[in-house]
Amino acid sequence: MSSPVPDPVRDRQPIPAAAGPSSPVPSAxxxxxxxxxxxxxxxxxxxxxPAVMLIIIVVALVHASGFTNFGLQFFSLHFDPPVDxxxxxxxxIGSFLVAVPALFFSMLFGxxxxxxxxAYLPKLVTQVLDPFVDLLAGIPSVVYGIWAFIIVAPYFGxxxxxxxxxYLGFLPxxxxxxxxxGTGIMxxxxxxxxxxxxxxxxxxxxxxRAVPKDLWESGLALGATRWEVVRRVAIPYxxxxxxxxxxxxxxxxxxxxxxxxxxxxxxxxxxxxxxxxGNTMAAEMFELLDSAYGNSQFLAALSEMAVVLLIISLVVxxxxxxxxxxxxxxxxxxx
Amino acid sequence: xxxxxxxxxxxxxxxxxxxxxxxxGFDRWIGRLLPLLFLVAIFxxxxxxxxxxxxxxxxxxxxxxxSTSPYGDHLGVAxxxxxxxxxxxxxxxxxxxxxxxxxxxxxxxxxxxxxxxTSANLLVGTPSVILGYMGYITFCLYFGWGxxxxxxxxxxxxxxxxxxxxxxxLAFTSVPAPIREAALGSGARPSQYILKxxxxxxxxxxxxxxxxALAIGVGETAPIVLTTTASVLVPQNLHSPVTVLTALIWxxxxxxxxxxxxxxxxxxxxLILVIVLVLNVVVRVxxxxxxxxxxxxxx
Amino acid sequence: xxxxxxDMGPVLSxxxxxxxxxKVERPLLDQISIDFAPRSLTALxxxxxxxxxxxxxxxxxxxELTPGLRVGGQVLYLGQDIYARNVNPVLVRRRIGxxxxxxxxxxxxxxENAAFGLRLVHESNEEIDRAVAQALQRSGLWEEVxxxxxxxxxxxxxxxxxxxxxxxxxxxxxKVILLDEPTSALDPAAxxxxxxTMETLKEDFVLIxxxxxxxxxxxxxxxxxxxxxxxxxxxxxxxxxxxxxKEALTEQFITGRFT
Ligand SMILES: Nc1ncnc2c1ncn2[C@@H]1O[C@H](COP(=O)(O)OP(=O)(O)OP(=O)(O)O)[C@@H](O)[C@H]1O
Ligand SMILES: [Mg+2]
Numbered sequence: 001m002s003s004p005v006p007d008p009v010r011d012r013q014p015i016p017a018a019a020g021p022s023s024p025v026p027s028a029x030x031x032x033x034x035x036x037x038x039x040x041x042x043x044x045x046x047x048x049x050p051a052v053m054l055i056i057i058v059v060a061l062v063h064a065s066g067f068t069n070f071g072l073q074f075f076s077l078h079f080d081p082p083v084d085x086x087x088x089x090x091x092x093i094g095s096f097l098v099a100v101p102a103l104f105f106s107m108l109f110g111x112x113x114x115x116x117x118x119a120y121l122p123k124l125v126t127q128v129l130d131p132f133v134d135l136l137a138g139i140p141s142v143v144y145g146i147w148a149f150i151i152v153a154p155y156f157g158x159x160x161x162x163x164x165x166x167y168l169g170f171l172p173x174x175x176x177x178x179x180x181x182g183t184g185i186m187x188x189x190x191x192x193x194x195x196x197x198x199x200x201x202x203x204x205x206x207x208x209r210a211v212p213k214d215l216w217e218s219g220l221a222l223g224a225t226r227w228e229v230v231r232r233v234a235i236p237y238x239x240x241x242x243x244x245x246x247x248x249x250x251x252x253x254x255x256x257x258x259x260x261x262x263x264x265x266x267x268x269x270x271x272x273x274x275x276x277x278g279n280t281m282a283a284e285m286f287e288l289l290d291s292a293y294g295n296s297q298f299l300a301a302l303s304e305m306a307v308v309l310l311i312i313s314l315v316v317x318x319x320x321x322x323x324x325x326x327x328x329x330x331x332x333x334x335x
Numbered sequence: 336x337x338x339x340x341x342x343x344x345x346x347x348x349x350x351x352x353x354x355x356x357x358x359x360g361f362d363r364w365i366g367r368l369l370p371l372l373f374l375v376a377i378f379x380x381x382x383x384x385x386x387x388x389x390x391x392x393x394x395x396x397x398x399x400x401x402s403t404s405p406y407g408d409h410l411g412v413a414x415x416x417x418x419x420x421x422x423x424x425x426x427x428x429x430x431x432x433x434x435x436x437x438x439x440x441x442x443x444x445x446x447x448x449x450x451x452x453t454s455a456n457l458l459v460g461t462p463s464v465i466l467g468y469m470g471y472i473t474f475c476l477y478f479g480w481g482x483x484x485x486x487x488x489x490x491x492x493x494x495x496x497x498x499x500x501x502x503x504x505l506a507f508t509s510v511p512a513p514i515r516e517a518a519l520g521s522g523a524r525p526s527q528y529i530l531k532x533x534x535x536x537x538x539x540x541x542x543x544x545x546x547x548a549l550a551i552g553v554g555e556t557a558p559i560v561l562t563t564t565a566s567v568l569v570p571q572n573l574h575s576p577v578t579v580l581t582a583l584i585w586x587x588x589x590x591x592x593x594x595x596x597x598x599x600x601x602x603x604x605x606l607i608l609v610i611v612l613v614l615n616v617v618v619r620v621x622x623x624x625x626x627x628x629x630x631x632x633x634x
Numbered sequence: 635x636x637x638x639x640x641d642m643g644p645v646l647s648x649x650x651x652x653x654x655x656x657k658v659e660r661p662l663l664d665q666i667s668i669d670f671a672p673r674s675l676t677a678l679x680x681x682x683x684x685x686x687x688x689x690x691x692x693x694x695x696x697x698e699l700t701p702g703l704r705v706g707g708q709v710l711y712l713g714q715d716i717y718a719r720n721v722n723p724v725l726v727r728r729r730i731g732x733x734x735x736x737x738x739x740x741x742x743x744x745x746e747n748a749a750f751g752l753r754l755v756h757e758s759n760e761e762i763d764r765a766v767a768q769a770l771q772r773s774g775l776w777e778e779v780x781x782x783x784x785x786x787x788x789x790x791x792x793x794x795x796x797x798x799x800x801x802x803x804x805x806x807x808x809k810v811i812l813l814d815e816p817t818s819a820l821d822p823a824a825x826x827x828x829x830x831t832m833e834t835l836k837e838d839f840v841l842i843x844x845x846x847x848x849x850x851x852x853x854x855x856x857x858x859x860x861x862x863x864x865x866x867x868x869x870x871x872x873x874x875x876x877x878x879x880k881e882a883l884t885e886q887f888i889t890g891r892f893t
Contacts (some may be wrong), residue, residue, distance in 0.1 A: 043438055043441075043442045043525075044438060044442050044443060045438070046431070046434035046435040046437070046438040047435055047438035047439040047442065047443045047447075047448070047451055048435075048451065049431050049432070049434075049435035049451075049496065049500060050435065050451055050452075050454040050455035050458055050496075050497055050500055051450065051451055051454040053454070053458055053493060053496065053497070054454045054457060054458060056469065056473065057458075057461065057465065057466070057469045060468070060469045060472040060473045060477075061465070061468060061469065061472070063472070063477075064468075064472045064476075109372055109375050112369050112372045113369075113372050113373065113375075113376070115369055116369035116370045116372060116373070120365070120366040120369060120370065121370055122701065123701070125370075129370075129373045129377075132373060132376045132377050132380060133373070133376045135376075135380055135615075136376055136379070136380065138550060138554075138611055138612070138615050139380075139383065139554075139608070139611070140553075140554025140555070140556070140581060140607055140608075140611060141554070141556065142554070142556040142581045142584045142585055142588075142604070142607075143383070143387070143554070143584070143604045143607060143608055144383070145584075145585075145588065146387075146584055146588045146600055146601065146604050147382075147383045147386060147387060147604075149588055149589070150386075150390075150588070150597070150601075151382070151383075151386045152382075194376075194379055197375070197376065198376075212738070214734050214735075214736060214738045215738050215740065217696060217699065217732075217734065217738075218732070218734055218738040218740075218799065218802075219740070219750075220696070220699065220724075220727065221694060221696060221727055221731060221732035221734075221803070222727065222728075222731065222750055222751040222754075222802065222803065222806060223724055223725065223727040223728035223751055223754065223806060224724070224750075224751070224754055225358055225359060225361070225362035225724050226362055226365075226366065227361060227362040227365050227366075228358070228362070228754055232740070232742075232750065232753075233740050233741075236740070236741050236742060237740070237741050248460070251460050254462075255460075255461070255462025255463075255464070255465075256462070257462060257463060257464040257556075257557045258556040258557055258581075258585060262585075262588060262589075282462050282464045285464050285468065286464050286467070286557050286560070286561070289467075289468070289471060289561055299472075302468075303468065303472065306464075306465055306468045309462060309464075309465060310461065310462075310465050313460060313461055313462055313465075314457055314460075314461075316460070317456065317457050317460035317461075318453075318457070320460075321453075321456055321460075345711065345712050345713070345714045347725060347728060347729055348711070348714055348716070348721050348722075348725050348726060348729065349720070349721070349725075350725055354755060354756055355725070355755070358724070358754065358755075359722055359724055362724075
């Protein structure tokens with residue numbers, strides 16, 4: 001995949017083994033005596049840090065879970081610790097119920113924002129506006145949580161949800177009773193949209209910027225409007241970056257813990273409408289670890305939930321990063 | 336002009352067919368409406384900053400910030416706890432991240448390096464609650480440290496290491512190839528190159544990486560809450576319980592307003608917001624200076 | 635093609651066009667006036683940075699896409715100033731097409747590339763099929779691609795891609811085609827094919843070809859215009875300019891290139 005973004009690793013030329021006839025540098029690895037082999041390995045060791053950390057995470061979770069509860073039961077809807085029922089389906093479904101709509105909205109807004117700043121707005125304006133989106137990534141999730149719980153939730157309960165209920169109540173899922181407190185699926189989706197937005201916007205913006213200028217111009221030279229070039233040339237060209245944005249944005253929303261725990265209502269029931277309360281795997285794991293103290297089966301069940309969450313986020317990240325051609329993306333938390 | 340021959344041939348320049356009017360109008364309106372989407376980002380930020388300041392600032396006195404007395408409404412304990420815990424965690428993370436990043440950039444063959452880089456990326460993409468579980472299972476239970484300062488700090492170090500690792504790697508791989516080759520070609524040993532040539536060039540970028548990791552880490556809640564116990568005292572030693580600002584928010588956000596505890600949560604939220612914002616500004620400033628320097632190198 | 639009396643006058647008439655960049659003292663283009671007659675191929679030559687690209691980009695208002703450039707003067711297309719307030723650049727570009735230095739095929743199929751401009755205006759599928767086939771024939775690409783129209787355009791060779799870009803520009807039936815160094819990224823064989831395509835196209839279109847290669851101008855152009863430092867130094871029939879230039883600058887440039 002060629003990308004106009006410079007990639008330091010790929011661009012770097014290999015260093016010639018023998019650096020010219022004038023420099024008498026011995027090619028160290030080849031002539032090293034056996035005793036020096038060990039010291040030859042040492043510099044490589046620290047490089048394993050991330051791999052080792054990943055292994056520790058997997059081993060710890062698997063060890064604690066002991067695969068005690070795995071089986072069909074584990075994916076049932078019945079979660080009730082006092083009677084040893086550890087079905088996680090309620091939380092698994094809950095996670096998708098908030099993450100998927102949040103992803104939808106953050107992609108919708110992300111594409112819109114990225115198109116606005118790459119195709120329509122002058123560079124000077126973009127330089128002022130884009131940082132606001134990036135700033136969303138810097139706000140800690142617990143701060144989002146307290147703001148959403150204390151400030152936004154009452155507004156949702158008193159105004160937003162009744163309004164939506166009045167207009168969209170005929171749709172399935174929008175009919176149920178609204179909660180006066182305002183916490184629930186809709187508020188969680190709102191917060192997660194904000195939290196995923198900087199990631200999706202950044203990745204889409206970057207991939208639209210990578211569309212060659214010539215290509216934009218040839219579209220316009222054929223008498224297309226800017227929008228037509230965006231839709232028929234730029235977005236198809238940038239589709240891989242957009243694909244990545246969707247996956248990594250989803251990963252962010254799916255794994256978010258504290259903010260969701262604060263606004264979703266922590267209910268072990270399947271939500272019956274968009275106004276209902278519920279819970280996600282991440283938030284449930286976070287809230288219940290306390291209660292698992294001294295109860296090895298409880299801890300095992302929670303750790304298994306953690307394994308499921310880990311597998312899903314690993315898959316999402318592996319797929320999502322396949323098309324990011326740059327070495328790393330760092331400007332935004334969670335990338 | 337209508338009778339003019341050329342204007343009939345020119346009709347396409349003045350095409351007002353429904354289709355054309357729609358195409359051009361649509362483009363124009365999209366161009367006007369899309370920028371309004373920035374309100375989706377700007378409005379929540381303003382609302383969040385405004386309301387949190389409104390709830391926190393009026394009662395945020397100097398005494399509230401600095402007093403570490405175990406009695407009463409103050410943040411001193413959490414501020415000291417945050418400072419000490421993150422100092423500890425950052426030091427560890429810098430140690431591991433820096434050595435690791437340099438080793439990947441300078442020593443590891445490309446194929447192995449890509450595996451390691453993938454792991455670092457995956458760690459960054461791992462939900463923080465999982466890091467908390469890892470810390471709880473490994474440090475609190477398996478190592479028997481309990482819910483203590485040390486367990487929290489090491490868990491946070493775990494969380495922050497991949498960020499620092501990646502910037503260190505990136506910083507050393509982006510040392511301009513001619514400079515690197517000149518140094519190594521003139522007979523410098525790799526270690527000499529790293530310390531004398533690479534480090535000065537890579538330093539600013541690594542510094543931004545450290546501040547960025549700190550900015551992200553200091554806003555984390557789940558790993559800390561899962562691996563420490565709250566305390567009304569500042570940490571006495573590594574085995575003490577400890578309270579950090581984010582944990583303070585988590586514990587108090589849902590308390591009845593009349594208890595005053597919710598105000599403490601807002602004050603902590605305000606402080607953490609300020610800290611994160613300042614760290615982000617620092618990152619931007621350093622990376623602007625750094626970019627100028629790197630551009631200078633390429634000239 | 636139109637069969638009206640239009641053939642008499644110039645298709646494109648440039649009247650005192652200047653382009654200035656913000657904060658730059660010297661204009662990028664300085665009071666250029668030149669006419670382009672129907673069925674002609676004018677080659678624009680000049681040293682690098684003299685303003686050739688800027689000039690052709692003023693002819694379809696592409697220059698407006700570069701922030702900070704200001705255009706003065708008039709560009710009359712069949713007597714109508716394309717910079718007039720009530721003229722939309724989107725429509726101008728349907729009459730005055732453009733081909734770029736590097737092939738710029740879109741990441742879609744060969745057919746969809748050629749049909750791109752037509753799809754924008756809702757032509758019927760039969761019309762699009764016909765226009766695409768015709769455009770591909772005229773650009774000399776039809777025989778090579780007629781069995782693989784659904785393949786991605788990026789699977790074509792560089793020379794084929796460039797001819798596809800020409801076909802794409804032809805398909806919307808413009809009157810003028812601007813070609814900005816269309817062969818500079820191609821190998822000699824591909825260059826030769828593009829040159830012969832240009833020679834057949836000048837039977838029906840106004841072609842304006844930017845080239846840094848005086849030999850190419852000699853091979854395909856009816857007329858050569860020499861640009862230097864943003865000024866039009868000299869314009870005339872190819873043979874006159876290449877063999878008997880009036881201006882010393884022109885002579886220096888041409889001899890410099892030939893020796
Ligand atoms: N946006 C701009 N602002 C200021 N100066 C510009 C701008 N764009 C181009 N120029 C200058 O205008 C001059 C003409 O540029 P142009 O690209 O038209 O030259 P050219 O004849 O096509 O050159 P080449 O043969 O290299 O393609 C150059 O000196 C260039 O530096
Ligand atoms: Mg040019």
